[in-house]
Amino acid sequence: MDTDRIEIKLNNKKCYDILISDDFSGLESELGAILPGRKRACLFTDSNVRDIYGNEVRDILLKVFEEVHIFSCEAGENSKNLDTIKDAYIFLIENKFNRQDVIIALGGGVCGDMAGFTAATYLRGIDFVQLPTTLLSQVDSSIGGKTGVDLNEYKNMVGAFYMPKLVYINISVLNTLPDRDYSSGIAEVLKSGLIKSAWFYEWMIGNFGEIMAREPEYVRGMISNSLNIKKSVIEKDPFEQGERALLNFGHTLGHALEKYYDFSMSHGECVALGCIAASFISFKRGLLSTEEYYEIRDMFVPFSLPISIEDADVSKILSYTRSDKKNDGQGLKFILLKKTGKAFVDRTVTEDEMRSAIEELIYKEE
Numbered sequence: 614m615d616t617d618r619i620e621i622k623l624n625n626k627k628c629y630d631i632l633i634s635d636d637f638s639g640l641e642s643e644l645g646a647i648l649p650g651r652k653r654a655c656l657f658t659d660s661n662v663r664d665i666y667g668n669e670v671r672d673i674l675l676k677v678f679e680e681v682h683i684f685s686c687e688a689g690e691n692s693k694n695l696d697t698i699k700d701a702y703i704f705l706i707e708n709k710f711n712r713q714d715v716i717i718a719l720g721g722g723v724c725g726d727m728a729g730f731t732a733a734t735y736l737r738g739i740d741f742v743q744l745p746t747t748l749l750s751q752v753d754s755s756i757g758g759k760t761g762v763d764l765n766e767y768k769n770m771v772g773a774f775y776m777p778k779l780v781y782i783n784i785s786v787l788n789t790l791p792d793r794d795y796s797s798g799i800a801e802v803l804k805s806g807l808i809k810s811a812w813f814y815e816w817m818i819g820n821f822g823e824i825m826a827r828e829p830e831y832v833r834g835m836i837s838n839s840l841n842i843k844k845s846v847i848e849k850d851p852f853e854q855g856e857r858a859l860l861n862f863g864h865t866l867g868h869a870l871e872k873y874y875d876f877s878m879s880h881g882e883c884v885a886l887g888c889i890a891a892s893f894i895s896f897k898r899g900l901l902s903t904e905e906y907y908e909i910r911d912m913f914v915p916f917s918l919p920i921s922i923e924d925a926d927v928s929k930i931l932s933y934t935r936s937d938k939k940n941d942g943q944g945l946k947f948i949l950l951k952k953t954g955k956a957f958v959d960r961t962v963t964e965d966e967m968r969s970a971i972e973e974l975i976y977k978e979e
Contacts, residue, residue: 617833619840621756622848623776631756631780633836635829637673640744640781644677647778648740653714654678655705657728659688662720662746665789670719670744678715682708686727690876693723693763695771701731715740715778721747721794722754722880726772729760733775743780747790748798749881751782752805752839757847757857767936768868774852784832796917797881799824800863802835803916804888805842807909808862811954813838821915859956862948863888866967869933873925885918890970894962895950897969905953921976927968934967 617633632643654674658667663685674681684704686692718728718741725743732741743755761772787795799817806814816838817824823831843860850857867887871880889910896906910920934945947962 617837619837619844621776621844623851628776629779631782631840633782633784633833633840635783636785637669637781637783640670640673641676643779643781644674644742648677648715648742651678651713651715651740653680653682653708653710655708655710655714655716656681656683656719657701657716657724657731658683658685658719659692659721659724660685661688662724666719666746666786670717674717680708686724688720688723690723690763693727695762695764697727698731698734698762701727702735705731705735710735710739712736712739715742717742717744718755719744719746720750721745722750725750725755726760726769727762729758729775729777730762730772733760733773738775740778741775743777745780745782746786748787748795748836749801750798751784751787752798752836753801753843755780755782756840756843758851766872766933768871782836784829784836787827787832792917793879793882795827797879799835799916800881800885800888800913800918802839803913804860804862804884805839807888807892807950807953808859808948808956809842809845809954810838811952813842814953818912818915825916855958858946858958859948861946862950862956863891865934865945865947866890866930866971869930870922872933873930878919882919885913885920886922886974889913889920890967890974891947891949893970893973894947894966897966898949900949900951909953920974922974924975925971927971927975930971931964931967 616639619631621628671681684701686697716728716732718725729741732739745751745755758774758776760775761769764770820831824835846857846860863884864887867883870883870886892906892909895901913920944960947959948956949959950956
């Protein structure tokens with residue numbers, strides 16, 4: 614088994630490891646080492662992932678824990694709410710889970726966010742482990758301790774910072790991931806290069822064929838480099854008081870587009886559009902050259918990500934930004950680019966600038 618290990622620190626002390634592996638064969642020993650003597654595990658998963666990997670992972674867990682109970686919710690963003698969390702609480706209570714037990718999230722970002730929030734709040738906190746099964750969750754949502762659920766149409770408005778005991782990434786699960794979901798994850802990878810590493814961004818573009826073909830060597834390199842960028846940010850700012858906000862590049866308008874389209878577009882597709890919109894504002898402010906802006910826009914295309922939308926109600930999209938959780942009373946924290954690989958937080962972006970950026974996204978026939 615070929616394994617990469619990335620250590621995440623909190624306040625300069627080791628907090629947890631991220632393992633990047635080719636399979637699940639190392640999971641038993643890792644769990645045994647960090648969770649010795651635990652009796653019960655709750656495998657928190659969704660209806661899609663349970664059918665594909667549920668039995669395999671349960672069998673591994675039974676080598677470590679005396680009891681393994683599976684809590685499964687319907688796949689998709691519509692399950693990411695407090696009703697599902699309530700069901701999870703009742704499940705844990707009925708199966709007599711206590712603070713010595715553990716929740717193990719097996720799934721994508723929705724599943725991981727809900728499992729983490731459940732772990733953070735059940736009995737005021739029990740341990741949990743992340744087994745992310747989508748590229749988006751492997752490079753983004755499973756890392757850094759953000760957990761949460763949606764409240765009506767407001768995305769991730771209820772949540773907590775709560776660190777996992779382990780993040781175990783099996784890259785082979787990406788072979789069963791639909792093409793659209795794979796591309797959605799790549800949007801977050803490209804974002805990490807745009808905010809922090811021009812070299813990595815150029816590497817992604819130069820190897821797009823191998824990446825889209827899911828060649829293991831390139832997938833591993835993509836995930837490892839993206840995680841190291843996120844590690845460098847979250848270790849400096851674990852609770853998003855400053856620099857960690859850079860990770861929200863493309864997310865202000867991206868989240869608004871998600872809500873506008875009622876989540877029919879994937880998170881990554883909306884982040885790609887949000888990155889283009891933010892780059893457009895940077896271009897209009899004279900921070901990016903014409904060539905830089907159009908390269909950023911067009912380089913989403915080889916990764917099967919959108920660069921335009923159909924005719925849309927721009928005012929309605931803008932209205933969603935007013936309830937964005939990045940609006941902290943001092944103004945909306947908007948992330949712009951000084952150049953490829955160098956982002957910064959700006960609080961002066963106006964609605965007119967955002968309107969122009971959204972209008973730029975609307976497809977126009979030549």
